[in-house]
Ligand SMILES: Nc1ncnc2c1ncn2[C@@H]1O[C@H](COP(=O)(O)OP(=O)(O)O)[C@@H](O)[C@H]1O
């Protein structure tokens with residue numbers, strides 16, 4: 001097993017039972033991810049991105065094919081594949097600290113002492129700059145802060161793979177930019193393997209080593225894979241004028257809006273917002 | 289630090305005080321008073337026109353007078369009990385003076401059961417019945433809510449037994465209790481056990497149903513978190529399922545307590561078990577000119593206790609449940 005086959009999806013198909021038969025959501029998805037790689041999944045809403053992620057997480061079982069992590073088949077969910085859910089999924093009755101602690105106690109109950117666990121929880125909250133709000137409950141936190149606690153909880157499990165389902169989707173642009181920067185920093189320091197679903201083209205280019213673009217469903221599969229060979233650390237302001245960066249963006253945009261143009265007519269008022277930073281009209285159509 | 293909290297709190301109080309407008313004051317205090325006055329007026333006007341075999345219906349003044357009498361009866365009994373005990377102590381002291389080795393005893397006072405005693409009996413019974421119902425319904429509800437198959441099996445039974453009135457349960461419970469609860473030195477009296485079981489049987493349904501619904505509505509996201517963490521079953525129940533459903537469980541418990549109180553009065557009346565229901569029944573049988581007023585006192589007290597129980601549940605819910613938004617009246 002080489003470093004490049006850290007995580008492997010091989011001929012994954014997924015069909016859901018629906019009224020009057022089966023709905024084939026995914027057909028023959030193949031993907032290999034190396035250790036420490038940051039991969040984005042991008043595609044139109046409903047194409048099956050979350051389904052892919054849930055199969056890797058073990059929350060869904062593929063109808064055919066399967067997922068291998070370090071050569072072992074994924075059969076059930078587990079803390080070595082931590083998930084950051086789209087809507088934070090924090091326990092509303094627990095404080096930020098307690099939410100992270102629930103995970104830490106479960107994963108490290110044998111290998112750490114109480115004191116070590118406490119420090120580890122605090123360390124991970126600090127990592128996402130949430131140390132100051134450790135005692136606050138989710139309803140006392142802003143959307144961005146909740147999402148950060150969700151990320152801290154996932155990081156605290158020391159997962160082999162970090163799975164993120166549109167982690168910044170519901171946030172305003174400024175908060176999102178801030179969290180993207182934090183995520184890049186953390187990923188650089190921990191060298192974790194990340195699969196992130198996004199509907200934001202700029203986010204995908206900024207963060208990823210590779211962008212995996214999915215075709216429209218039903219029977220969605222991987223359409224193109226775009227390597228992003230921009231030097232790290234990446235700076236969003238500097239990148240704005242970088243030709244390579246714009247080329248990547250262009251490639252993704254043309255995949256989404258030319259090759260995989262959504263056939264259904266959506267009510268749209270705005271004319272194309274092409275070229276403008278994370279155009280709202282783009283986000284609307286690609287919103288998962 | 290604490291100083292700043294204090295000033296903060298004071299600022300908040302001032303803030304609220306400033307917020308109470310005359311309009312709000314009228315609505316929260318003025319209008320209820322007007323309503324009560326109007327009720328009392330209508331009552332005192334209407335009551336003399338309703339003639340029964342025990343005379344006309346009592347008005348508010350008669351009821352007030354009788355409530356004073358009932359209280360006086362209670363004080364008198366207390367006085368007698370104290371005197372009875374004091375007399376025995378005096379006698380024992382005299383005996384011990386003559387013979388220090390003598391065995392002395394104090395017999396408890398067994399006088400007439402007063403209205404106030406009946407209140408305490410009823411309160412004790414309702415709490416015991418409600419507690420029993422909760423201890424049974426919450427764990428069962430969690431188990432049923434977690435398992436779709438079990439739910440399908442149990443649901444028809446719940447639907448059938450839920451609407452059964454205490455009057456139907458009572459004879460069965462009485463017979464079963466007198467057949468099975470036999471002991472030479474029982475910890476509880478048989479009538480107490482009968483009341484408690486009847487109250488439990490009738491009041492456990494809202495708690496059971498709400499617990500099941502609460503467990504069913506635990507969000508899939510939180511269940512996913514639990515799965516990713518591989519929480520063991522009991523930890524999953526204790527850390528995810530139970531806290532998630534606590535608001536619903538409390539809503540059910542509040543309904544249950546209300547039903548328990550209503551059922552208890554009916555059961556006590558019907559079975560002649562000690563308590564407020566028996567008081568009402570005895571007064572009804574007694575048929576003196578004061579009986580109707582005394583029954584009316586009981587009705588009002590029953591209402592107030594029901595209200596207090598409900599408020600107490602609300603306070604409990606507010607302190608224990610994380611979701612304050614569901615703890616409203
Ligand atoms: N449990 C399910 N039952 C039936 N269809 C489903 C189920 N989950 C997802 N699907 C369908 O599979 C497709 C892919 O869904 P999803 O992975 O959530 O899309 P995405 O995350 O890319 O927006 C959608 O058409 C969706 O309707």
Ligand SMILES: [Mg+2]
Nearest residue numbers: 049050051288
């Ligand atoms: Mg999705």
